[in-house]
Amino acid sequence: MRFLSWSPLVLLAFLPQSLLPFASLCGFKWLTGLPCPFCGLTHGLLFWMHGEWAEALHWHLLTPMVFILLAGAPFVTQNQGIAQQKRLLQLASGAFACYSVWRWCAIVLNKG
Amino acid sequence: MFCQFCGTAVEDGTKFCPTCGRSQETVEQPIAPQIPIPEPPPQYIPGNDGGGGGSAQTGKWISDGWQILSGELLLLVLASLLGAIVANVTVGILAGAFAIGINIVITRKILQNRVDLGDLFKGLKYWLDGLLATMVIAIFVFVGTLFCIIPGFVVAAMYMFTFHFIYDKRLGFWEAMQASHNVVKQDYFGYTIFLVCVALLNVAGVIACFVGILVTIPWGHAAVTAAYRDAVGFDPAGTYFS
Numbered sequence: 001m002r003f004l005s006w007s008p009l010v011l012l013a014f015l016p017q018s019l020l021p022f023a024s025l026c027g028f029k030w031l032t033g034l035p036c037p038f039c040g041l042t043h044g045l046l047f048w049m050h051g052e053w054a055e056a057l058h059w060h061l062l063t064p065m066v067f068i069l070l071a072g073a074p075f076v077t078q079n080q081g082i083a084q085q086k087r088l089l090q091l092a093s094g095a096f097a098c099y100s101v102w103r104w105c106a107i108v109l110n111k112g
Numbered sequence: 113m114f115c116q117f118c119g120t121a122v123e124d125g126t127k128f129c130p131t132c133g134r135s136q137e138t139v140e141q142p143i144a145p146q147i148p149i150p151e152p153p154p155q156y157i158p159g160n161d162g163g164g165g166g167s168a169q170t171g172k173w174i175s176d177g178w179q180i181l182s183g184e185l186l187l188l189v190l191a192s193l194l195g196a197i198v199a200n201v202t203v204g205i206l207a208g209a210f211a212i213g214i215n216i217v218i219t220r221k222i223l224q225n226r227v228d229l230g231d232l233f234k235g236l237k238y239w240l241d242g243l244l245a246t247m248v249i250a251i252f253v254f255v256g257t258l259f260c261i262i263p264g265f266v267v268a269a270m271y272m273f274t275f276h277f278i279y280d281k282r283l284g285f286w287e288a289m290q291a292s293h294n295v296v297k298q299d300y301f302g303y304t305i306f307l308v309c310v311a312l313l314n315v316a317g318v319i320a321c322f323v324g325i326l327v328t329i330p331w332g333h334a335a336v337t338a339a340y341r342d343a344v345g346f347d348p349a350g351t352y353f354s
Contacts, residue, residue, distance in 0.1 A: 004170065004305045027258035038260040073301050089300070 005073035012042075013049040020046060034107060037100040041066060062099055065092065128281040133291040133344050135281075166298025166343065170306040173342070174313070177335030180221055181327070187227040191217045192330040195232055208242025209235040212275045214330065216352055218337045219280070223346060224353075234352060238278050245274045245285040269307040270296045276340040279352050295343050310335055 020043060028036035044063035048056035056063045069092060076085060115122055115129035115136065122129055126136055181188055195210035213235030221227050235242060249271045257264030270293045277288035296303045310332040317328030340346075 005301050007305075026260045028260075031258070036259040038262065041260070085300075086297075 003074050005070050009045070009049060009067070009070055012046045015046060017046060017050070034104050035100075037096040062095055065095060128283060130283060130287040130291060131294050133277055133281045133283070133295075135347065166295070168299050168302030168306045168339070169342070170302065170309050173306060173335045173339045174309060174331075176338035177331050177333075180218060180334040180338060181331050183225070184221060184227045185327070187229065188217065188221070188330045188334070189326050191227070191229055191232050192333065193326060194229075196329070204246070205243060206236070206239060208244075208246040208275065209239035211235070211246070211333075212238050212242050212279050214333050215275055215337055216279055218330075218334050219346060220353060221334075222337065222341060231353070235279065237352075241278045241285040241288070242275065245271075245278065245289060248285065248289065249274065265308055265311075266300060266304050269300070269304040272296065272303065272307055272336055273340050273344065276337065276344070280340075280344075280347050306335075306339065 024030070024039065026036050026039050028034070029039060038060075040060035041063065044056045044060035045067060046056075047053075047059060048063050048067055060066075069088075076088065113122060113124055113136075115132060115134065120129055120131040122136065128135055192214055195214050199207035199210045210232065213232040216231040216234050217227060217229070220231055249268070252267045252271070253264045255264075256267035271289050273292035273295055274285070274288045277283045277291045278285065281288070281291070283291060313328045313332055314325060317324035317326070
């Protein structure tokens with residue numbers, strides 16, 4: 001069961017691109033008009049699993065990081081202590097926060 | 113004094129550690145307060161987890177949930193239905209109390225292998241903590257779902273044992289939420305997948321002409337209670353039955 005974290009990756013690898021929703025399901029985006037830190041990840045992972053790396057990065061720059069986290073999750077859970085897991089989560093959260101701020105700045109500056 | 117299981121500082125006379133939820137009354141050799149604890153040791157999680165530490169065991173817990181349910185299918189479905197009706201009639205004010213009630217019913221089934229429908233109303237004793245927990249968790253989950261939905265599942269998983277901690281360890285709603293988070297943080301991904309599987313069970317119940325949900329809701333409660341049994345362990349005194 002610890003390899004369950006691979007299930008989203010396997011699912012996305014076999015999911016046709018046409019099945020992804022065109023409209024955003026993100027409430028944050030509906031409310032603010034800005035993408036939330038996770039917006040574009042599903043598309044990014046789908047394109048990553050289909051081998052379209054550039055398209056994946058276009059949707060979300062942190063797609064490779066999330067792929068590594070999901071792929072490595074079973075081993076992290078089994079072999080690492082809570083402190084290491086916490087540090088990993090903090091690093092990932094920091095990366096998402098930085099990427100979000102950068103993306104918001106880019107959107108606001110482009111509009112201006 | 114300090115909790116001998118996780119090293120958290122707790123006030124004298126506290127019955128249960130607010131961090132790991134373990135009973136402080138069974139402490140045989142409490143750690144002296146003057147002993148400095150540089151870093152708390154990893155929490156001890158009892159249960160037959162097959163060496164997986166605090167990892168979630170989705171398949172086992174869902175299977176255990178079914179075994180618990182199938183032993184008293186009719187009574188547990190009835191208890192769940194009754195709880196849902198009262199929760200709806202009271203516009204959700206007693207939803208937390210009856211969620212606690214159904215968990216007490218299932219706990220008795222696990223510990224004493226029998227069902228007492230009267231236990232359903234024992235959750236009323238904790239109605240305020242149940243209500244506050246329901247409201248705060250709902251707000252947190254709502255905020256989580258705003259961020260592309262999946263974070264909402266993670267937040268819901270974080271607090272899945274809150275009601276159990278309220279009645280089993282007699283913690284306040286906020287302490288119970290923190291204690292639940294402390295258990296789940298050992299394997300965020302595993303517990304989230306477990307909760308998603310429980311949610312999918314209920315979706316399957318809805319697809320089965322809505323009638324299926326009468327079975328899948330108590331099944332979900334039983335699975336989460338089985339998870340609590342393995343990850344935390346019940347208070348051996350079981351005073352909430354009296």
